Amino acid sequence: MKVAYYPGCTLKTTAKEFDLSARAASAALGIDLIEPPRWNCCGTVHALAKDDVMHHLAPLRNLLRVEEMKDQGLVDEKRVVALCAMCYNTLKRSNQAFNTDSDKAGKVKESMNNEAAVYSGGVEVEHLLETLRTHGWDKVSARVNKPLKGLKVAPYYGCLLLRPRGIGVDSADNPKVFEDLLKSLGAEVVDFGYKQKCCGSYHTVYMPEVVADLGNRILTQAQAAGAEMVATACPLCEFNLGDRQAEVLKKYPRFGSIPIVYFTQLMAVAFGLGEEETALGMNKPDPRPLLREKGLI
Amino acid sequence: MSENGKMVTIYVLGKRHVVPADLTMMKAMEYAGHQFRRGAGCRGGFCGACATVYRKKGSYKLLGALACQKIVEDGMIIAQIPFSPSEKKTYNVSDLKAEANTFLQYYPEIARCLACNTCTKACPQDIMVMDYVQAALRGDVAQAAKLSFDCLSCGLCAMRCPAEIVPYHIGQLARRLESKYIEGPTEHVLKRCAEVEEGKYNAEIAEMMKMDKPTLANKYNTREMRIK
Numbered sequence: 001m002k003v004a005y006y007p008g009c010t011l012k013t014t015a016k017e018f019d020l021s022a023r024a025a026s027a028a029l030g031i032d033l034i035e036p037p038r039w040n041c042c043g044t045v046h047a048l049a050k051d052d053v054m055h056h057l058a059p060l061r062n063l064l065r066v067e068e069m070k071d072q073g074l075v076d077e078k079r080v081v082a083l084c085a086m087c088y089n090t091l092k093r094s095n096q097a098f099n100t101d102s103d104k105a106g107k108v109k110e111s112m113n114n115e116a117a118v119y120s121g122g123v124e125v126e127h128l129l130e131t132l133r134t135h136g137w138d139k140v141s142a143r144v145n146k147p148l149k150g151l152k153v154a155p156y157y158g159c160l161l162l163r164p165r166g167i168g169v170d171s172a173d174n175p176k177v178f179e180d181l182l183k184s185l186g187a188e189v190v191d192f193g194y195k196q197k198c199c200g201s202y203h204t205v206y207m208p209e210v211v212a213d214l215g216n217r218i219l220t221q222a223q224a225a226g227a228e229m230v231a232t233a234c235p236l237c238e239f240n241l242g243d244r245q246a247e248v249l250k251k252y253p254r255f256g257s258i259p260i261v262y263f264t265q266l267m268a269v270a271f272g273l274g275e276e277e278t279a280l281g282m283n284k285p286d287p288r289p290l291l292r293e294k295g296l297i
Numbered sequence: 298m299s300e301n302g303k304m305v306t307i308y309v310l311g312k313r314h315v316v317p318a319d320l321t322m323m324k325a326m327e328y329a330g331h332q333f334r335r336g337a338g339c340r341g342g343f344c345g346a347c348a349t350v351y352r353k354k355g356s357y358k359l360l361g362a363l364a365c366q367k368i369v370e371d372g373m374i375i376a377q378i379p380f381s382p383s384e385k386k387t388y389n390v391s392d393l394k395a396e397a398n399t400f401l402q403y404y405p406e407i408a409r410c411l412a413c414n415t416c417t418k419a420c421p422q423d424i425m426v427m428d429y430v431q432a433a434l435r436g437d438v439a440q441a442a443k444l445s446f447d448c449l450s451c452g453l454c455a456m457r458c459p460a461e462i463v464p465y466h467i468g469q470l471a472r473r474l475e476s477k478y479i480e481g482p483t484e485h486v487l488k489r490c491a492e493v494e495e496g497k498y499n500a501e502i503a504e505m506m507k508m509d510k511p512t513l514a515n516k517y518n519t520r521e522m523r524i525k
Contacts, residue, residue, distance in 0.1 A: 058412035114418055 005033030059094035064119040085160040085234035092125040137184040147186025154190040154227035185270040192225035199240040212247040259287035305371035323364035336379030345449025361453040381452025383463040395478040397436030409460035416454035442475035
């Protein structure tokens with residue numbers, strides 16, 4: 001019997017006795033071990049190692065820039081606020097990896113050598129929702145001069161604001177930061193079961209039908225719970241739940257329409273800011289008819 | 298021999314040469330008998346023709362420089378990159394928009410940038426290459442144009458990029474978009490263009506066309522320079 005046999009580098013160098021004896025013993029049993037005419041290193045453990053150092057360079061480099069801002073006196077603290085849930089999640093996870101895995105931190109530093117500055121690990125990453133929570137809901141309420149009275153808003157967290165644990169802005173099971181914000185703006189908060197479900201994320205590029213399915217479920221649930229509007233903190237969620245409603249309608253003709261806005265837009269409305277600041281003309285579907293109907297804009 | 302008589306050993310395309318220590322790589326290569334047919338231009342660090350890669354004794358690092366600017370060091374191993382292959386897209390800048398999608402349309406590979414900064418480290422002009430590629434990616438055309446302004450298109454960044462991006466094309470596209478749509482055509486350029494069209498310089502050009510080479514060279518070398 002002829003069997004392909006992969007010896008590997010060690011059996012050709014420091015473990016030749018292993019190679020020789022195995023070939024001979026197998027041959028004695030009628031098993032011919034045939035070495036491939038072309039072969040390369042098996043990859044050793046490197047192939048199985050979770051080597052993601054290269055992918056941490058981009059986020060950590062941004063945190064280094066924040067450190068430089070502090071050093072230059074541009075900001076008061078070594079703290080950075082993110083808005084996009086993806087950016088928040090990425091920055092915070094890389095920061096955590098850098099600060100808890102000294103081996104990885106060492107490799108990152110090696111990969112960033114010959115550069116003017118080295119990241120210390122000392123930047124704190126937070127989401128604006130956390131910044132506001134620390135600032136105080138009472139202070140947010142105090143600034144409201146156009147309470148979102150009678151506006152039924154469902155907060156939608158999606159994945160990246162809450163997961164994984166230890167990274168999320170709030171409890172992954174029972175979050176309330178988004179609800180607290182909406183309440184402090186005077187809105188009527190609508191709780192619904194799908195607020196932590198995934199919006200379909202990047203499936204939107206190649207499989208918009210997956211996003212349409214998820215959008216249909218999430219938005220139908222929100223509407224069934226009484227929501228007139230959904231608030232989000234993530235541009236990809238906003239796109240998938242908003243712009244992709246056209247796809248939802250194609251697949252589920254009975255689905256109506258519900259406006260999706262960023263929580264910051266609702267803040268701007270409640271603070272009585274102008275059209276340029278609320279920037280409501282960029283959302284799909286257009287949230288303005290509803291807000292006009294409620295007398296908020 | 299160098300002014301103080303010091304000599305160093307360098308390796309050009311694998312051959313050992315002993316050359317004066319104060320020569321640039323380019324002059325050292327010529328001292329060693331190489332004649333440049335490509336890979337040499339202005340000799341003043343402005344044209345980007347003499348991109349060269351090298352390693353230093355005892356180091357695994359691959360470094361890059363302009364051969365006309367970098368002084369040789371003992372043990373240097375040198376190879377020229379006289380040409381960097383790249384696909385240059387053709388476009389009419391008048392049909393474009395100064396936005397991120399323009400870069401992605403012509404050079405979609407820029408989305409592969411991992412911000413590893415290898416390009417920046419490779420740049421002999423000390424340009425923040427990665428930063429301008431990133432600026433282009435997010436549609437900050439003005440910033441991409443500003444950061445890439447000193448680029449000579451020597452190609453070292455492109456040869457080192459693990460994502461196979463050709464940064465200098467991005468910088469060039471950014472500067473074109475910036476000058477057309479953001480900075481806009483400046484008044485003095487418009488004025489000079491009008492003068493050219495009106496034929497203001499026709500007589501002078503006709504006169505120069507008749508000059509023999511030495512006269513023309515003399516005119517060029519003694520020309521009035523106005524640098525603000």
